[in-house]
Amino acid sequence: xxxxxxxxxxxxxxxxxxxxxxxxxxxxxxxxxxxxxxxxxxxxxxxxxxxxxxxxxxxxxxxxxxxxxxxxxxxxxxxxxxxxxxxxxxxxxxxxxxxxxxxxxxxxxxxxxxxxxxxxxxxxxxxxxxxxxxxxxxxxxxxxxxxxxxxxxxxxxxxxxxxxxxxxxxxxxxxxxxxxxxxxxxxxxxxxxxxxxxxxxxxxxxxxxxxxxxxxxxxxxxxxxxxxxxxxxxxxxxxxxxxxxxxxxxxxxxxxx
Amino acid sequence: xxxxxxxxxxxxxxxxxxxxxxxxxxxxxxxxxxxxxxxxxxxxxxxxxxxxxxxxxxxxxxxxxxxxxxxxxxxx
Numbered sequence: 484x485x486x487x488x489x490x491x492x493x494x495x496x497x498x499x500x501x502x503x504x505x506x507x508x509x510x511x512x513x514x515x516x517x518x519x520x521x522x523x524x525x526x527x528x529x530x531x532x533x534x535x536x537x538x539x540x541x542x543x544x545x546x547x548x549x550x551x552x553x554x555x556x557x558x559x560x561x562x563x564x565x566x567x568x569x570x571x572x573x574x575x576x577x578x579x580x581x582x583x584x585x586x587x588x589x590x591x592x593x594x595x596x597x598x599x600x601x602x603x604x605x606x607x608x609x610x611x612x613x614x615x616x617x618x619x620x621x622x623x624x625x626x627x628x629x630x631x632x633x634x635x636x637x638x639x640x641x642x643x644x645x646x647x648x649x650x651x652x653x654x655x656x657x658x659x660x661x662x663x664x665x666x667x668x669x670x671x672x673x674x675x676x677x678x679x680x681x682x683x684x685x686x687x688x689x690x691x692x693x694x695x696x697x698x699x700x701x702x703x704x705x706x707x708x709x710x711x712x713x714x715x716x717x718x719x720x721x722x723x724x725x726x727x728x729x730x731x732x733x734x735x736x737x738x739x740x
Numbered sequence: 741x742x743x744x745x746x747x748x749x750x751x752x753x754x755x756x757x758x759x760x761x762x763x764x765x766x767x768x769x770x771x772x773x774x775x776x777x778x779x780x781x782x783x784x785x786x787x788x789x790x791x792x793x794x795x796x797x798x799x800x801x802x803x804x805x806x807x808x809x810x811x812x813x814x815x816x
Contacts, residue, residue, distance in 0.1 A: 520758035523765045530769070573772050577765040584761035685776060692783050699790050706798050 486691045492684040499677035503670070511670040523581040525670060529678035531574035531600065535638055537567030537682060538607060542635020545628035557624040558723045560631050562689045564610055566682060571604045595648045599641050606634050614721040624723055693722065 507525045514521035541564035548556035578597065579589045591597060613630055617623040663671065703709055 518758055520761055522758075522762045526765055526769055569772060569776065573769050576768045580761050580765045580768070584758055681773070685773075688780055692780060692787075695787055696783075699787055699794070702794055703790070706794050706801075 488687050489684070489691060492680065492687055496677070496680040496684045499673065499680050503674040503677040506666075506670040506673055511667050512664065514667075517585060520581065520584045523577055523584070525674040526678070527574060527577040527581055528671070529675040530570050530577060532675060533678050533682045534567045534570035534574055535603070535642070536679075537563050537570060538603070538638050539635050541567065541631045542638075545631035545635070548624065548628045549632070554624060554723060557628060558690065558693060560628060561614075561723050562686050562693070564607060564631060566686050566689065568604070568607055568610075569685075570678075570682060571600075571607070575601065575604060595645045599645045603634075603638060603641055606637065610634070611721045614723075620723070627723075 503525070507522055511522075511525070513519060541560045544556050544560035544563055547553075548560060578600075582591060582597075583589050610627065610630060614623050614627050617626055
């Protein structure tokens, strides 16, 4: 189901990553102020954009789940948020490394961009424990979707609030890219594309793995005759699962994802 | 030989002081992706093991009555 898209996505991601790295290190000129350190910009900013965009995507998919009650949308929302969290960790670490090189400190608490990103990250870090805390799969999916929508609305609000604040220690990226010289702007766009493709590929990998797992479970029920009660004794998971009492069969499990 | 010549032809990177930070940032991203791929590999091996178990148990089980009846009707 999702596996069909994996091959072209993986090839496109590898090609885009290779091109982006080549452009970053052998094409983009050195920044007049920051010199070689500015090369971190080409990985840090796309990671942050992909993470924040992924959180908003998770909210949109959660709205689709709340409207249709279709568990496939919950699964997609879960995967989008899960992957965004990983990308956010990458953005935080690369940002800290850049801050150390540029400012001499790993973290600056009076800088709104950094702190607001950390707040968004910590907010989403509660998403998995929230899911894990609710045993009933249907209720888990519903509550998680409500959380995803609320937190997703917080992301653009947070972004605007930071823009309106007065401290401008952190370099502005969006809105000032027009000031970038052509080769730098091109490198940034290719890097962003590569990171977005990586995000899409990893999400597809995750969805394919979950879909396959659900199919194996359905097959287990069919071959071994496991009852929904036995299925319910499996360890509780934060990840969406097919409801124990749901229609049994590999096709049904496939449809549920 | 060709690889060495290609490397020599590439412009030198001004690594000096900032080099370690830039290398660190890119290594972190690479490591994150690598860890994720490793986790996916573990999951894949678990699915493979489960499928193997299912195959074994389906081979050891006697044919279902419906299948036996169907087989009988074709023999008749």
